[in-house]
Structure formats: C-alpha cells, structure tokens
Amino acid sequence: MYKEELAFIVKSIIASETIHEHVKWAEQLSVFYKKTATNKNPENNETLIKGGFALSSSGAADCVDDYLRTIFFIKGIYKALTKLSLDFPERSINILYAGCGPYATLILPLLPLLNKDRIKAVLIDINAESIQSVHNLLSIIGLEEYDLQLIEANAITYTKPTDFVIDLAITETMHYALTREPQVAITKNIVRQLTSDAILIPEEIRIDLVYTFFAYEPYLKNTLEVKGRNEMQPYTDHVFVDRLFTINKEHFDRKESSSKFESCFYKLPDNFSNHPDVCIFTEIKIFEDMELKTAESYITNPFCVVSMYGLSAYSEIQLVYDYSEIPQWSYNLKERA
Ligand SMILES: C[S@@+](CC[C@H](N)C(=O)[O-])C[C@H]1O[C@@H](n2cnc3c(N)ncnc32)[C@H](O)[C@@H]1O
Structure with a gap:
C-alpha cells in the first residue's frame, strides 16, 4: 500500500x-x-x-x-x-x-x-x-x-x-x-x-563573486516563503564581478592534493554605497535544464563575506575558499598605494 x-x-x-x-x-x-x-x-x-x-x-x-x-x-x-x-x-x-x-x-x-x-x-x-x-x-x-x-x-x-x-x-x-x-x-x-x-x-555548482546590498537580495528564510526564480529579481545595483569556480567532473585535477582555492585580486570600488557587501552567490545545475537559482532553496542562498565599510584602507580583495577542515571563505587585501 x-x-x-x-x-x-x-x-x-x-x-x-x-x-x-x-x-x-x-x-x-x-x-x-x-x-x-x-x-x-x-x-x-x-x-x-x-x-x-x-x-x-x-x-x-x-x-x-x-x-x-x-x-x-x-x-x-x-x-x-x-x-x-x-x-x-x-x-x-x-x-x-x-x-x-x-x-x-x-x-x-x-x-x-x-x-x-x-x-x-x-x-x-x-x-x-x-x-x-x-x-x-x-x-x-x-x-x-x-x-x-x-x-x-x-x-x-x-x-x-x-x-x-x-x-x-x-x-x-x-x-x-x-x-x-x-x-x-x-x-x-x-x-x-x-x-x-x-x-x-x-x-x-557555480560559485560567483558579487558586490551587492546583501540585505536587499532575495533570501529563503522559511518554507512558507518559497518562490520561483521568475518571482525573484536580484537587487537593482547588484554587480556581478566574476565566476570564481565551478565544481563539476572536470574541476579536480586528479593529482592535485590542495584543498584550497585562491582567486585573483579584484578591485574594490571607490564608490560602493549602492553595493557595499562582498558576497558569494551559488547556482546549481542538477542535470541538464534542472537548475536551482539564487534563493530558490536554502542551499542556493547568498552569503556575505565582508562589508566594504571596514575595508576603506584597501584597494583590492582576493577570495580564498578552504575545505581542508570546515569549509569556509576568507580573504586577503591589498593596501591602497
Ligand atoms: C544535506 S544531508 C542530505 C540528505 C539527503 N541526501 C537529502 O538530499 O535529503 C547530507 C547527508 O550527508 C551525510 N554526510 C555528510 N558528510 C558525509 C560523509 N563525509 N560521508 C558520508 N555521509 C556524509 C550526512 O550524514 C547527511 O545525512
């Protein structure tokens, strides 16, 4: 039965x-x-x-x-x-x-x-x-x-x-x-x-670096709020910076033992009042056209790494993802000349 x-x-x-x-x-x-x-x-x-x-x-x-x-x-x-x-x-x-x-x-x-x-x-x-x-x-x-x-x-x-x-x-x-x-x-x-x-x-699994206003981005907080991608738009001054990496069958070099990803250095904008947060966005291609976009699920919610308000002495940022222990994001900074 x-x-x-x-x-x-x-x-x-x-x-x-x-x-x-x-x-x-x-x-x-x-x-x-x-x-x-x-x-x-x-x-x-x-x-x-x-x-x-x-x-x-x-x-x-x-x-x-x-x-x-x-x-x-x-x-x-x-x-x-x-x-x-x-x-x-x-x-x-x-x-x-x-x-x-x-x-x-x-x-x-x-x-x-x-x-x-x-x-x-x-x-x-x-x-x-x-x-x-x-x-x-x-x-x-x-x-x-x-x-x-x-x-x-x-x-x-x-x-x-x-x-x-x-x-x-x-x-x-x-x-x-x-x-x-x-x-x-x-x-x-x-x-x-x-x-x-x-x-x-x-x-x-696509991992993107975005400068945005984190609090204004779509975010799934509880199941009663589930929405599809057509009902959710990114915050209007959302700035896509780069795709940091994609986890797929080809991503891993079979000989490589490193459990760390280090991006290049990205310029921090001088005027960031409309997009003050350095964020990581996740999208998942499950199979062929079946995809999970931002905030359609808990696992594709955006994540804020740091606010630029604390970084005024710096001109560039590098994102570091380390999964050797508990997977986490950190960053390195370059001082203004
Ligand atoms: C996010 S839950 C998903 C459960 C289920 N697959 C689903 O989709 O609903 C992840 C599951 O993976 C298991 N898991 C996490 N790390 C694991 C590991 N290193 N080896 C085996 N299982 C692991 C956890 O115990 C948990 O049951």
Whole structure:
C-alpha cells in the first residue's frame, strides 16, 4: 500500500510544473516520510570530519522540506536515469549515492518507477542511525527487492568496489556558498572514481563573486516563503564581478592534493554605497535544464563575506575558499598605494 502511495507522489512530482505544484508534492512527500519513518525522534548530533560537518540524522531528514531542492533533484535524477536506461538498454545502471541521510530522499521515491532488475545502487552515510532508517523504510514501504547496498562510511575516503562501475553519482551534502558541509571533499573523492561517461549530480555548482546590498537580495528564510526564480529579481545595483569556480567532473585535477582555492585580486570600488557587501552567490545545475537559482532553496542562498565599510584602507580583495577542515571563505587585501 505504501509503495503505491509513494508511486503516486513521485509521478506527481515528475509531472509537476508550477511552484504551487512543486510545493504541494514536496509537502506530500514529507508527510509520507514522517508517517513511514520508524524513528520519530532522530538524534541531533552532527559529526565533525575533515572536510566539513555531516548533518545529524534529524537535520538530514529536514532537508526534504527544502521544497524546490527536493523536487528539482528528484526530477533531475529521474531524467538522468531515463537517459542512462536508453543509452545502456542491455545492462543495469549502477548508482552511487553519497550522503543518503535517513530518508534516501533523492533516490528512494523513484524506486517504484524503476525496474528492479535494471538498477544497482550503493548508498552511503557516515551516520549509522541514518543507514538503519533507510533499511527500515525499504522494508516498511515494500522495496526490499531492489538491489541496494547500504553502507556506513565516510564518503570523503570511501573507495568503491573495483567491479562496480558507477554510471550515476549523486551527492547533496552542501550548505550555501559551499560552507560548513563536505560537498567539495566528497565530490573530489567520487570524481576520481568515475569514468568519463558517468553522470555526476549535481552536474555543476557555480560559485560567483558579487558586490551587492546583501540585505536587499532575495533570501529563503522559511518554507512558507518559497518562490520561483521568475518571482525573484536580484537587487537593482547588484554587480556581478566574476565566476570564481565551478565544481563539476572536470574541476579536480586528479593529482592535485590542495584543498584550497585562491582567486585573483579584484578591485574594490571607490564608490560602493549602492553595493557595499562582498558576497558569494551559488547556482546549481542538477542535470541538464534542472537548475536551482539564487534563493530558490536554502542551499542556493547568498552569503556575505565582508562589508566594504571596514575595508576603506584597501584597494583590492582576493577570495580564498578552504575545505581542508570546515569549509569556509576568507580573504586577503591589498593596501591602497
Ligand atoms: C544535506 S544531508 C542530505 C540528505 C539527503 N541526501 C537529502 O538530499 O535529503 C547530507 C547527508 O550527508 C551525510 N554526510 C555528510 N558528510 C558525509 C560523509 N563525509 N560521508 C558520508 N555521509 C556524509 C550526512 O550524514 C547527511 O545525512
């Protein structure tokens, strides 16, 4: 019975086209999980690892309520799986899902739409409680016949079995501006293990430097305020400075061991009263045309690094992103001549 209910919800998610429909079906999915999850009071203990904080089981469960994130990822992953099934009609599709959380939100709802003989998936989480929760959900919903391996492991150091060639790798372990959580360290480890044909989701995370008035930019504060990109315009004096980097399959030099990005130096404007904040903007291309724009989700909210009001003695700024421990932004300055 639960399996049919989930199939109905996920078909509605795939078919949904308007913000109203996206929100409605994300809410239904959230209600479904709350009803079927066996542990109603998951623990609230984050894990600190080299590379970032892994959310607690309860924090990871709450991600389902980042409505447009959840809907667009599920739609994007469905699209990628459809493409892979057409590209490789003779064999099963191998999926690696790193950081599945207690609900495996980005793959479990799609299972009723997939032929159980056509997919094999490895699901990893560092949190034992989350792995146990996915086990329980699969049996309660009636999805045990799918070939899923659930593994408690650190996705930053995990090595896949040699006979498991990954077709689709999924990881959403991120906070806005790639701060706090270990998305980059996990992606770096996964990308090393992908063939050139494999699909990585998200396909791209674009990180931009912008001078703006942070308080006037769109910002998602709670789910009641969810808006689509057409309803949100950037602040009128928003100045795009540069794309700092894009995280994708090509980003990581396979030999490189550095966990740091340093930008060039950018000129600080003399007159900045209309755009006094140095900010990082995040956009995510999940797969093909499925994208999350600024403030459509918590993970694409803008982030303010520093206000120019404190930098009047300086003429240029360099942005530094370091994910060797807890991922964070800092900056270096050049003094005025
Ligand atoms: C932002 S939550 C997302 C949960 C779920 N994938 C979703 O999209 O709703 C990130 C999940 O990744 C897990 N995680 C974070 N760092 C990890 C790591 N290094 N290894 C394995 N799992 C990790 C956390 O425990 C958490 O369950």
